[in-house]
Amino acid sequence: MKLSFEKDHLMNGINIVLKAVPSKTTMPILECILIDAVSDEIKLTGNDMELGIETKVEGTILERGKIALDAKLFSDIIRKLSGENSTITIESDEKYNTTITCDKAIFQIQGKDGDEFSYIPHIERDKFITLSQFTLKEIIRQTIFSISPNDSNKMMTGELMEVTGNELKLVSLDGHRMSIRKVALKEQYSDIKVIVPGKTLGEISKILNGDNDSEVQIFFSTNHIMFEFDDTIVLSRLIEGEYFRINQMLSSDYETKVTLNRRDFMDAIDRASILVRENDKKPLILNFTDEEMELKMHSAFGTMDARLAITKFGKDLMIGFNPKFLGDALRIIDDEEVTLYMMNPKSPCFIRDEEETYIYLILPVNFNAAAI
Amino acid sequence: MKLSFEKDHLMNGINIVLKAVPSKTTMPILECILIDAVSDEIKLTGNDMELGIETKVEGTILERGKIALDAKLFSDIIRKLSGENSTITIESDEKYNTTITCDKAIFQIQGKDGDEFSYIPHIERDKFITLSQFTLKEIIRQTIFSISPNDSNKMMTGELMEVTGNELKLVSLDGHRMSIRKVALKEQYSDIKVIVPGKTLGEISKILNGDNDSEVQIFFSTNHIMFEFDDTIVLSRLIEGEYFRINQMLSSDYETKVTLNRRDFMDAIDRASILVRENDKKPLILNFTDEEMELKMHSAFGTMDARLAITKFGKDLMIGFNPKFLGDALRIIDDEEVTLYMMNPKSPCFIRDEEETYIYLILPVNFNAAAI
Structure with missing residues (x-):
């Protein structure tokens, strides 16, 4: 095999497929990037068997073939080779000895047989949706923070992706809170309901260029x-099983409705969080009265007391939250003002907009009212 | 005690003295910042008993006094309080309960008796030098990389600071290499020869504003x-003892003198280093012939071969180096071209300019010529 590339084209391709290369594995071949130039195009592939990424790279095929190269070594070498527009040639012999040349620097590394590498499985392209890269990137960002980081409940490490008519919905939850984002698609599609691993969504949102004019097509099969x-x-495996019944958790009833400036609320929460160390479960107490919200934090390090102007409808209420959960939701909302809907100190709080394009549910925490 | 500050003044002061607050200590009082407003000015102090920093902060004294506050908590609170020009008030009572107020946020934290805090010792101001902050910051940067990171030889963790007439010299060495920087001072001073802890130089170079018009005065006493x-x-303790006899290590003899582009040399070394993992002692072999230098690296990961144009005087030479040591020196030299002076494959290589304002000595490493 003998190929030549412009450095930046090759580097871009490597950076994309690297996202699917596992850092630790018992199968050394998976730590490689496959360069496939068997046909008329050059494709790079990374594959950790859960997640696989394949991308085409512009370049010249001087001699067809394929080779698997250690991903870390290969990417380090290309990254360090001179200027953006330099020409890089990669040549491998029948023993997989690979020579990478650029200007007056020549690297020789040992590659592996490309046939040992697992290709990404083929899936049918009949069931799909189309949306802009920008939208997909945004709705992932606005929901992924509330997946569960630990594996004890597999379902919670993924997100529900549901298509009904022309509506796409992403849902994540971790037992303490839930995030829902809905967007309108340009066309009507048949119903889809799958659970996508959080890792897949995280990696894809790093690769998406976030451009409003570029589209992404999403194909669905039984397992992928x-x-x-x-x-x-x-391409990613799906998480098997049936997702939580989220509609049972939702409610549009409320006794207290509060609207306030998002930025100010977030800043006050950040300040209160100074007094909380990790694993320390001190609640932030919110006391809603007419036109004012008082925020109180009391921990071993000291106390904080702050007041913010609000617009309130309904009853006065004192309620406690994990400040991190409130802060996480407020941070990714783009609106200048947010509205909270609450029933009582034991029932979930909903942060949502009028059209319900976003709904953030946060469970309150108990607090000892006498100690306030 | 009751004081008021503009947020940014107070924050700047905290950031300066924080450099002397130890992160771990058996004496909790040292984890504090002392706020001293006993007289007509407000001073902040951090002190880990080796290194002490005191800085004046602009503010208003509403009631005199002093208090020691946990450094991490205090700095976190001030950092998170609103806008740059907000007014912050700090008030403490006779039980050291401290209230920090800014806009509508009020923090209450427990302080400690300021009298328990160790003041920075007083030293005589008779022996001193003056230079620009810019110069001091630069010469620290250009020598500190070659102090020894481990304590097994205390002397190697510091730098020699020597004043002779109007010349200031900084020297660091770690057993494999040595860095010397000399600068001319504006005046003649009496001779000084001290060993300054590397940590002190590292922290001070972070605080210096690096301005060519601002000066710094350095005072010397027996131990500080x-x-x-x-x-x-x-203020810092000095390292006791007599520094290494560095003049015995220097030599102006050479058999091979090579001048080349610094940037190209550095880039080639960076590329070769891709094939070396930490703790892996593979030498970079330099082969100097007429008009060309060949760089070769051979490791378990592969080989690299590169060629660079050079101007050579004297004999051909093949010599091996730890690529990190060469790279470290080349990275902090500002000149476009560098000149290497070498005797043979067993003797040190000197990288220096004509005027010897900088001298970098690097010991070569053995290599198996047969394996090249």
């Missing part, structure tokens, strides 16, 4: 989801 | 060095 955009496909 | 600049004094 595939994202196709630009010259790249990302 | 004190830096005074802007509204800040930094």
Whole structure:
């Protein structure tokens, strides 16, 4: 095999497929990037068996072939080779000895047989939706923070992706809170309901260029989801099982409705959080009265007391929250003002907009009212 | 005690003295910042008993007094309080309960008796030098990388600071290499020869504003060095003992003199280093022939071969180096071209300019010529 590339084209391709290369594995071949130039195009592939990424790279095929190269070494070498527009040639012999040349620097590294590498499985392209890269990137960002980081409940490490008519919905929850984002698609599609691993969504949102004019197609099969955009496909296994019945958790009843400036609320929460160390479960107490919210934090390090102007409808209320959960939701909302809907100190608080394009549910925490 | 500050003044002062607050200590009082407003000015102090920093902060004294506050908590609170020009008030009572107020946020934390805090010792101001903050910051940066990171030889963790007439010299060495920087002072001074802890130089170079028009005065006593600049004094213990006889290690003889582009040399070394993992002692082999230098690296990961144009005087030479040591020296030299002076594959290589304002000595490493 003998190929030549412009450095920046090759580097971009490597950076994309690297997202699917596992850092630790018992199968050394998975730590490689496959360069496939068997046909008329050059494709790079990374695959950790859960998530696989394949991308086309512009370049010249001087001699067809394929080779698997250690991903870390290969990417380090290309990154360090001179200027953006330098020409890089990669040549491998029948023993997989690979020579990488650029200007007056020559690297020789040992590659592996490309046939040992697992290709990304083929899936049918009949069931799919289309949306802008920008939208997909945004709704992932606005929900992924509330997946569960630990594996004890597999379902909570993924997100529900549901299509009904022309509506796409993403949902994540971790037992303490839930995030829902809905967007309108340009067309009507048949119903879809799958659970996508959080890792897949995290990696794909790093690769998406976030451009409003570029589209991404998402294909669904029984066990897989595939994202196709630009010259790249990302394929991932789905999480099996039935997702939580989220509609049972939702409610539009409330006794107290409060609207306030998002930025000010977030800043006050950040300040209160200074007094909380990790693993320390001190609640932030919110006391809603007419036109004012008092925030109180009391911990071993000291106390904080702050007041913010609010617009309130309904009853006065004193309620406690984990400040991190409130802060996480407020941070990713783009609106200048947010509205909270609450029933009582034991029932979930909903932060949502009028059209319900976003709904953030946060469970309150108990607090000892006498100690306030 | 009751004081008021503009947020940014107080924050700047905290950031300066924080450099002397230890993160771990058996004496909790040292984890504090002392606020001293006993007289007509407000001073903040951090002190880990090796290094002490005191800085004046602009503010209003509403009631005199002093208090020691936990440094992390205090700095976190001030950092998170609103806008740059907000007014912050700090008030403490006779039980050291401290209230920090800004806009509508009120923090209450427990302080400690300021009298328990160790003041920075007083030293005589008779022996001193003056130079620009810019110069001091630069010469620290250009020598500190070659102090020894481990304590097994205390002397190697510090730098020699020597004043002779109007010349200031900084020297660091770690057993494999040595860095010397000399600068001319504006005046003649009496001779000084002290060993300053590397940690002190590292912290002071972070605080210096690096301005060519601002000066710093350095005072010397038997056991201490004190830096005074802007509204800040930094006092540090010296390392006791007699420094290495560095003049015995220097030589102006050479058999091979090579001049080349610094940037290209550095880039080639960076590339070769890709093939070296930490703790892996693979030498970079340099082969100097007429008009060309070949760089070769051979490791378990592969080989690299590169060529650079050079101007050579004297004999051909093949010599091996730890690529990190070469790279460290080349990275902090500002000149476009560098000149190497070498005797043979067993003797040190000197990188220096004509005027010897800098001298970097690097010991070569053995290599198996047969394996090249």
